[in-house]
Amino acid sequence: xxxxxxxxxxxxxxxxxxxxxxxxxxxxxxxxxxxxxxxxxxxxxxxxxxxxxxxxxxxxxxxxxxxxxxxxxxxxxxxxxxxxxxxxxxxxxxxxxxxxxxxxxxxxxxxxxxxxxxxxxxxxxxxxxxxxxxxxxxxxxxxxxxxxxxxxxxxxxxxxxxxxxxxxxxxxxxxxxxxxxxxxxxxxxxxxxxxxxxxxxxxxxxxxxxxxxxxxxxxxxxxxxxxxxxxxxxxxxxxxxxxxxxxxxxxxxxx
Amino acid sequence: xxxxxxxxxxxxxxxxxxxxxxxxxxxxxxxxxxxxxxxxxxxxxxxxxxxxxxxxxxxxxxxxxxxxxxxxxxxxxxxxxxxxxxxxxxxxxxxxxxxxxxxxxxxxxxxxxxxxxxxxxxxxxxxxxxxxxxxxxxxxxxxxxxxxxxxxxxxxxxxxxxxxxxxxxxxxxxxxxxxxxxxxxxxxxxxxxxxxxxxxxxxxxxxxxxxxxxxxxxxxxxx
Numbered sequence: 316x317x318x319x320x321x322x323x324x325x326x327x328x329x330x331x332x333x334x335x336x337x338x339x340x341x342x343x344x345x346x347x348x349x350x351x352x353x354x355x356x357x358x359x360x361x362x363x364x365x366x367x368x369x370x371x372x373x374x375x376x377x378x379x380x381x382x383x384x385x386x387x388x389x390x391x392x393x394x395x396x397x398x399x400x401x402x403x404x405x406x407x408x409x410x411x412x413x414x415x416x417x418x419x420x421x422x423x424x425x426x427x428x429x430x431x432x433x434x435x436x437x438x439x440x441x442x443x444x445x446x447x448x449x450x451x452x453x454x455x456x457x458x459x460x461x462x463x464x465x466x467x468x469x470x471x472x473x474x475x476x477x478x479x480x481x482x483x484x485x486x487x488x489x490x491x492x493x494x495x496x497x498x499x500x501x502x503x504x505x506x507x508x509x510x511x512x513x514x515x516x517x518x519x520x521x522x523x524x525x526x527x528x529x530x531x532x533x534x535x536x537x538x539x540x541x542x543x544x545x546x547x548x549x550x551x552x553x554x555x556x557x558x559x560x561x562x563x564x565x566x567x568x569x570x
Numbered sequence: 571x572x573x574x575x576x577x578x579x580x581x582x583x584x585x586x587x588x589x590x591x592x593x594x595x596x597x598x599x600x601x602x603x604x605x606x607x608x609x610x611x612x613x614x615x616x617x618x619x620x621x622x623x624x625x626x627x628x629x630x631x632x633x634x635x636x637x638x639x640x641x642x643x644x645x646x647x648x649x650x651x652x653x654x655x656x657x658x659x660x661x662x663x664x665x666x667x668x669x670x671x672x673x674x675x676x677x678x679x680x681x682x683x684x685x686x687x688x689x690x691x692x693x694x695x696x697x698x699x700x701x702x703x704x705x706x707x708x709x710x711x712x713x714x715x716x717x718x719x720x721x722x723x724x725x726x727x728x729x730x731x732x733x734x735x736x737x738x739x740x741x742x743x744x745x746x747x748x749x750x751x752x753x754x755x756x757x758x759x760x761x762x763x764x765x766x767x768x769x770x771x772x773x774x775x776x777x778x779x780x781x782x783x784x785x786x787x788x789x790x791x792x793x
Contacts, residue, residue: 399696457788
């Protein structure tokens with residue numbers, strides 16, 4: 316499955332807010348079709364790391380290559396192009412409130428990609444169908460449940476044909492009974508071969524799906540490895556401590 | 571009104587003439603004022619530091635100077651630097667710039683009320699800043715600003731009466747002429763007031779219709 320050229324390579328990324336160093340030189344490489352899961356305590360830099368990857372937050376230092384090509388982040392147009400290839404799923408869904416589900420998915424196809432309205436419409440309908448929301452096309456965000464909103468946002472990202480998707484705690488804002496519908500969609504997308512970097516506390520789901528766990532704490536990538544190794548046999552005491560707490564809370568598929 | 575003074579053709583036609591001038595002042599001023607308001611409001615939120623300062627400075631000055639003073643400057647002041655405006659143009663200019671300053675504050679607040687997550691989502695999809703404003707935040711901000719901006723337009727209808735201070739004879743100006751010719755100040759200005767009341771009522775009805783038509787789930791203004 317893995318290509319020789321990694322689809323995304325991040326090298327030595329740093330970010331600080333005032334005196335607070337949120338990322339202290341994080342590096343990550345991901346091959347096509349892989350799923351890497353960021354785990355670690357809240358405030359450890361997972362969100363900042365994901366947002367730095369598509370420059371929603373401007374990192375101080377760090378280089379990024381997409382499919383072997385370095386992204387020059389001083390070029391605004393290049394960044395806009397790059398962002399089209401990097402789908403982003405947010406914890407709070409961030410649907411456009413004034414647009415129906417269909418138009419949420421369609422708008423960037425028309426306004427950013429320059430597709431014709433008909434073509435974009437077909438594509439949007441197909442993506443909504445893929446996340447099981449064809450029947451909710453004409454609902455506004457205010458009329459959808461949290462799980463449905465998150466599925467629309469996944470459809471919106473998929474419609475752009477991204478090379479990779481970044482998922483920032485996609486189920487953390489959901490009621491427990493809505494989590495599984497979103498996880499099911501992520502599972503489908505994953506099995507269709509999408510490359511993903513996801514931060515989550517759903518450790519059971521993550522360990523079943525992920526190729527690799529990346530333990531991020533205090534702005535540093537402490538340890539990476541296959542899920543079972545990180546969960547059961549981590550090298551560092553801090554990783555073990557975190558994993559034992561989180562498996563106690565959410566369970567894991569190896570115990 | 572035993573002699574049906576206000577039905578005399580002379581009076582009726584003077585009032586009608588004044589009303590038409592008033593409408594000709596109000597409509598373009600409301601349109602330009604709204605456009606200025608949207609642009610300045612957007613710059614005040616999305617501009618860089620320098621642009622924000624310019625936008626704030628504009629609002630400070632045009633909200634701070636009394637409107638009459640602004641009109642005097644446009645009409646009596648500009649000729650000193652060789653620019654001669656007709657009373658009508660000076661009035662529309664003054665009303666638009668003043669109204670725009672007030673509108674921009676409503677618009678600015680409305681832009682700020684759009685959740686930042688949505689601007690992040692737009693950027694993440696590859697929207698440029700200008701497209702993000704046009705297609706994502708403005709349609710929402712416009713809906714939220716509408717009640718405030720409508721209020722400002724109602725207010726504009728009434729302060730358009732200041733145009734007669736720079737010799738643009740609109741409804742109030744015609745009224746003043748009729749009143750001083752006939753010495754019927756009370757009746758004349760009661761009638762003038764009633765005409766303004768009708769204008770503001772019509773405007774407010776139209777604005778409510780617009781609000782209602784633009785209403786979406788999640789953007790309800792009425793409960």
